[in-house]
Amino acid sequence: MGVKLLLAKAHVEGIKNYDVYRREGGYQSVEKALKTMTPEAVVEEVKKSGLRGRGGAGFPTGMKWSFIAKPEGVPRHLVCNADESEPGTFKDRYLMEHIPHLLIEGLIVSSYALGSNDTYIYIRGEYAWIVDILEKAIAEAHQNGWLGKNILGSGFDCNIHVQRGAGAYICGEETALLESLEGKRGNPRIKPPFPAVKGLWERPTVVNNVESLAAVVPIINMGGEEYAKIGVGRSTGTKLISACGNINKPGVYEIDMTISVEEFIYSDEYCGGIKNGKRLKACIPGGSSVPILPANLLLKTAKGETRYMNYESLSDGGFATGSMMGSGGFIVLDEDQCIVKHTYTLARFYRHESCGQCSPCREGTGWMEKLLLRLDKGEGKMSDIDLLWEIQSKIEGNTICPLGDAAAWPVAAAIRHFRDEFEWHVLHPHEAQVRNFGLAHYADPLQVPAGA
Amino acid sequence: MSDEILLKVTIDNITVEVPAGTTILQAARKIGGDVTPPAMCYYSKLQGSGGKCRTCLVEVSKGSEKDPRPMPKLVASCRTTVMDGMEVKNITSPRVLEARAGVVEFLLLNHPLDCPICDQAGECHLQDLSYEHGKQGSRYEFQKRTFKKVDLGDYIQLHMTRCILCYRCVFTADQLSPKREHGVLDRGDHAQIATFIQKNLHNEFIGNVIDVCPVGALTDKTFRFKNRVWFTKPVNAHRHCDKCCGEVQLWLRGDEVFRVTARKDEWGEIKEASNGKTGWICNECRFEKKNLADWIIEGPTNVNRHSVISQNKYVGLVKPTETFPKIMKGRNPKLLMDIHSVSEVNKPNIHLSQLERPAHSTDFNQ
Amino acid sequence: MVQFSEQQMQEFNRLVKRYPEGKQKSALLPVLHLAQESFGGWLSVETMDYVANLLHLEPIEVYEVATFYSMFNTQPVGKYMFEVCQTGPCMLNGSDDIIAYIKEKLGINVGETTPDGMFTLKTVECLGACGYAPMMQLGKHYREHLTKEKVDAIIEECRNNAARNN
Numbered sequence: 001m002g003v004k005l006l007l008a009k010a011h012v013e014g015i016k017n018y019d020v021y022r023r024e025g026g027y028q029s030v031e032k033a034l035k036t037m038t039p040e041a042v043v044e045e046v047k048k049s050g051l052r053g054r055g056g057a058g059f060p061t062g063m064k065w066s067f068i069a070k071p072e073g074v075p076r077h078l079v080c081n082a083d084e085s086e087p088g089t090f091k092d093r094y095l096m097e098h099i100p101h102l103l104i105e106g107l108i109v110s111s112y113a114l115g116s117n118d119t120y121i122y123i124r125g126e127y128a129w130i131v132d133i134l135e136k137a138i139a140e141a142h143q144n145g146w147l148g149k150n151i152l153g154s155g156f157d158c159n160i161h162v163q164r165g166a167g168a169y170i171c172g173e174e175t176a177l178l179e180s181l182e183g184k185r186g187n188p189r190i191k192p193p194f195p196a197v198k199g200l201w202e203r204p205t206v207v208n209n210v211e212s213l214a215a216v217v218p219i220i221n222m223g224g225e226e227y228a229k230i231g232v233g234r235s236t237g238t239k240l241i242s243a244c245g246n247i248n249k250p251g252v253y254e255i256d257m258t259i260s261v262e263e264f265i266y267s268d269e270y271c272g273g274i275k276n277g278k279r280l281k282a283c284i285p286g287g288s289s290v291p292i293l294p295a296n297l298l299l300k301t302a303k304g305e306t307r308y309m310n311y312e313s314l315s316d317g318g319f320a321t322g323s324m325m326g327s328g329g330f331i332v333l334d335e336d337q338c339i340v341k342h343t344y345t346l347a348r349f350y351r352h353e354s355c356g357q358c359s360p361c362r363e364g365t366g367w368m369e370k371l372l373l374r375l376d377k378g379e380g381k382m383s384d385i386d387l388l389w390e391i392q393s394k395i396e397g398n399t400i401c402p403l404g405d406a407a408a409w410p411v412a413a414a415i416r417h418f419r420d421e422f423e424w425h426v427l428h429p430h431e432a433q434v435r436n437f438g439l440a441h442y443a444d445p446l447q448v449p450a451g452a
Numbered sequence: 453m454s455d456e457i458l459l460k461v462t463i464d465n466i467t468v469e470v471p472a473g474t475t476i477l478q479a480a481r482k483i484g485g486d487v488t489p490p491a492m493c494y495y496s497k498l499q500g501s502g503g504k505c506r507t508c509l510v511e512v513s514k515g516s517e518k519d520p521r522p523m524p525k526l527v528a529s530c531r532t533t534v535m536d537g538m539e540v541k542n543i544t545s546p547r548v549l550e551a552r553a554g555v556v557e558f559l560l561l562n563h564p565l566d567c568p569i570c571d572q573a574g575e576c577h578l579q580d581l582s583y584e585h586g587k588q589g590s591r592y593e594f595q596k597r598t599f600k601k602v603d604l605g606d607y608i609q610l611h612m613t614r615c616i617l618c619y620r621c622v623f624t625a626d627q628l629s630p631k632r633e634h635g636v637l638d639r640g641d642h643a644q645i646a647t648f649i650q651k652n653l654h655n656e657f658i659g660n661v662i663d664v665c666p667v668g669a670l671t672d673k674t675f676r677f678k679n680r681v682w683f684t685k686p687v688n689a690h691r692h693c694d695k696c697c698g699e700v701q702l703w704l705r706g707d708e709v710f711r712v713t714a715r716k717d718e719w720g721e722i723k724e725a726s727n728g729k730t731g732w733i734c735n736e737c738r739f740e741k742k743n744l745a746d747w748i749i750e751g752p753t754n755v756n757r758h759s760v761i762s763q764n765k766y767v768g769l770v771k772p773t774e775t776f777p778k779i780m781k782g783r784n785p786k787l788l789m790d791i792h793s794v795s796e797v798n799k800p801n802i803h804l805s806q807l808e809r810p811a812h813s814t815d816f817n818q
Numbered sequence: 819m820v821q822f823s824e825q826q827m828q829e830f831n832r833l834v835k836r837y838p839e840g841k842q843k844s845a846l847l848p849v850l851h852l853a854q855e856s857f858g859g860w861l862s863v864e865t866m867d868y869v870a871n872l873l874h875l876e877p878i879e880v881y882e883v884a885t886f887y888s889m890f891n892t893q894p895v896g897k898y899m900f901e902v903c904q905t906g907p908c909m910l911n912g913s914d915d916i917i918a919y920i921k922e923k924l925g926i927n928v929g930e931t932t933p934d935g936m937f938t939l940k941t942v943e944c945l946g947a948c949g950y951a952p953m954m955q956l957g958k959h960y961r962e963h964l965t966k967e968k969v970d971a972i973i974e975e976c977r978n979n980a981a982r983n984n
Contacts, residue, residue, distance in 0.1 A: 089946065183845065245911075359506055394555075
């Protein structure tokens, strides 16, 4: 059993309610921070903890906090990014649904650290019922003196508001989120200026993921140094992984980043192996945007070392033979899944979610989707595969926001590792409609001939 | 002004000094020529414009004197301000040229390429862009996105199929009129400029959206299909107008005024008027004053020789009677452009073809 | 005529109060949600103009936002909208079969509404329920681990609810 910091109490009966949460030790970090620490000291603890943003980019949270501008007389804001929309990711939802007070507690401490008197939770519009859960938790926190004016006599005022989005993946990008929070279309802003200088209503703003903010609670309770001892290297603390796809036990798991990918997939404590006794073909370890890896590269790195569930190990080998931790959306594909079709659904997703502001993303995502659909239907040409590669390379890095990269990487990785499957679709158009390519040489250790 | 701090920025090996806050694109325009990246969405007179089309991407090979690290990604030169000691590569960067060709291909993907029947042909920035940076042919084999033509009142026609979503017209309406009535609807590849409800645009400065539109998406209904721009002759003219500066460009054929537009500078943007403000013109001047008698003609407009609009403008031109030897006091140049053989400054042992970049005087001082 | 009831107006005021003075535009998304729930599940031009007026915005600002977000319907929809996820993880768990089944069962295509105005079928992209796939959103809540039997039960449930409310 690994260390559990966020979900340790998630299954205590009635933990959604304030009384139970408090009895289980909730809101201690607020007491500790507001009574015994300065805001700067809180930032310092978070820095020491080595906590990396859990939304996907993995940027050190403490460092992000220290960038916030503090001009005289201008209010600052903390915004919680609960617009969880990356395919394969549903960890924030789980956390908010099961233990909402943990997020509220983390938000109060973080708001104190950043000097945010009005803090906003921007939650994806589809999570409509979670808004009620959060608002109830906020109301309870108010009644018990954890929110409002002069909290615990510290002189610090704080209110938390929940804002619902309305269906746009792009609003998970922090500047698009701020635009949306201002009541506009979710078009990402052109940076600079960065939100830390000019964010919400042109005021200094920090945007953090739900899980990152929840992690502030154990960091303050145990101290940044203690927190940093959990995990390995620069992957400190625990990480929520939402596992889905063709596995026996899909769900959200808290891991301490010391277990191997193999253990995560096959042990009964986590995913419980592949469904229906099938074999593992491929996996996207960090949400749909990160590169897909075939089984042989997933379980072991290109150097033949065991791959672990942490930032460094998952990205070992770069994009050539590695992937990324991303948001922790762990999508597993079994031997009967078609990579072309799967990649097509992702391309369709990104085309649907492109905001349309900049040309490479607006036009490129649609083009990739059409080509992939054609390939999937067995109407593609060999040159389409090269064309896809070229299109993704023209999108990557050339767009306003990371959605362009996010749309390009899955296509690139699918072609990089599964090119023969794409070619098989072109060469056997009719066969490709009635059966799948199978495992081929992707799986380790058994060799299965292509198309067998 | 003299104590203003100037920053040094080097673009394609040419160094200029610009005030703080200048963007890379503005600095490059100061240098001019091929060093200037093309811009389809940026419009210096419209606040907030730029950053969207990605044609002006450049490589920053040195961030600044203080922090010389290169920027990992290509940046939009129209929205990136220069730092002291910054080094930028535009046409000297293969990465930039490749990315730009990609952007051109993306922009043309759903563009109808109906130039033969488009009023904008001849003064279309997308045409220029694709000639200069695009590739021949398209690899797109799917049906193009189309929209129905929309009338935005008596004067303006919206041909959304040609639009490249630069947002300039939205900024124009926002910044020139008290009430914006059109905007960008939907998202992604089906985003469109529209009013949502069939609506006429009324504001008296709204005609300027035609001038800022880089393509033929917004055209002047009073000029539609009347003529090709290269058959008309542009002259500068003005009239007294109590709404706008009244300084315009008339597009004539004989004595007939076919079209009235604002005056444009070499970047295709509306010029400053004599009152020092941007020379936006009102609907009355643009659409309703089509008699030559309404205007005081100042003289022909300077047209770039490379523009198709300069075609036929030199008919009947008298060649200068002086010959070269006469101008050069008896010496007849062998080849005007052959600086290698005639230069006494450049050292012949320095091979320009072996330099990776344009030659600079310092190359000859070794 | 489109007009919030007194209770809806209270909710409107609560939403607007969350933002600083002069930033009432920020309430646009929540207010549009409120309007959509209040006025028949979609946003007519009249509704959007009403919201624009309440928030002191130009109508085009509301149209721009309403057409950007996929949860806002600018066309009428059925009483019950089945929004079935079809992205990668749901596809891996058979969402295609579920969509085909609903189509067959209701006799409509994706994007269409049954003639009685009861059901609309819509496909959506990832709703963040990948571990509980296949799934769909019905009103405020998710229906997860869908099977053909479950779909039957949901359709039955909707019909019963509609009958009871009539």
